Amino acid sequence: MSFTTDLFHKNYPIYLDLHTHTISSGHGSTDKIIDLVHSARDRRLTILGISDHGPATSGSASPSYFRGLKYADRHKEGVRILYGAELNIIDEEGNVDLEDSILENLDYAFISIHPPVFTPYEHLDLTETYIKAMNHPKVSFLGHIDDARFPVNFEKLLMAAKDRGIYPEINNGSLMPNAYRVGGQKNCRILLQICKDIRLPVLLSSDSHGKKNVGNMEYIFPLLEEIDFPEELVINSNQQLWEKILF
Ligand SMILES: [Zn+2]
Ligand SMILES: [Zn+2]
Structure with missing residues (x-):
């Protein structure tokens, strides 16, 4: 089965991918927004979200890049384009690496922990740090909280997210x-x-660096099937839900 066909999993159709990186994330990919748009078009995504790393990541874009995104194309090649950021949590107080005045102009944001930008120390209550970071405007998603190097209390964090209308991603x-x-x-x-137990929707993400993996959720599907995860709680598959969250 080709990769393009895989996107249309019979139980969990993928219409959007909001966690993608361009050359502006500075990780060695030379692909630009338009290259990712072409991938999204070829894979029949309805919505592509660009979420480059916040400025604290070495080699990533400056605040003025994020400020200027409000002037960028919103539709191209039949794909609706949204502009967000993958923010770095920069300290234990949950501060992030873009000012709120810039965040206000974005469509959404992830909050993520990426050493060495911020390396949590032993015995820090990271769950509290995430909860503080969730207070910034436009934070909609928790980025890769599955990382066992930075343990959190999943039940507590997910309940706090649910109270605030914030959703965890499952990162391919x-x-x-x-x-x-x-x-x-x-x-x-x-x-x-x-999330199944507390009825909290999840966002499936490719975290594609460049165009190659845009929309690719291939390693997530087996877990969804194993857990018999309800389709209506998958944001990527449920238009009513994504419209409520994003627009
Ligand atoms: Zn990340
Ligand atoms: Zn990422």
Whole structure:
């Protein structure tokens, strides 16, 4: 089965991917927004979200890049384009690396922990740090909280997210055989089970760096099937839900 066909999983059709990176994330990919749009078009996504790393990531774009996104194209090649950011949590107080005045102009944001920008120390209550970070405007999604290097209390964090209308992502990159994050398989199962139990929707993300993996959720599908995760709680498959969250 080709990759393009895989996107249209019979139970979990993927209409959007909101976690993608362009050359502006500075990770060695030279692909631009338009290259990712072409991938999204070829894979029949309805919505592509660009979420480059916040400015604290070495080599990433400056605040003025994010400020200027409000002037960028919103539709191209039949794909609706949204502009967000993958913010870095920069300290234990949950501060992030874009000012609220810039965040207000974005469509959405992830909050993520990426050492060495911020390396949590032992015994820090990271759950509280995430909860503080959730107070910034436009934070809609928790980025790869499955990473076992930075443990959180999943039940507490997900209940706090639910109270605030914020959703966890299930990150395909965390589940890849060569993933550099740790514990993805085990922790994504736990996350999905809790979300099923408390009826909290999840966002499936490719975390594609460049055009190659835009819309690719191939390692997430087996977990959804194993847990019999309800389709109506998958934001990517449920138009009513994504419209409520994003627009
Ligand atoms: Zn990340
Ligand atoms: Zn990312």
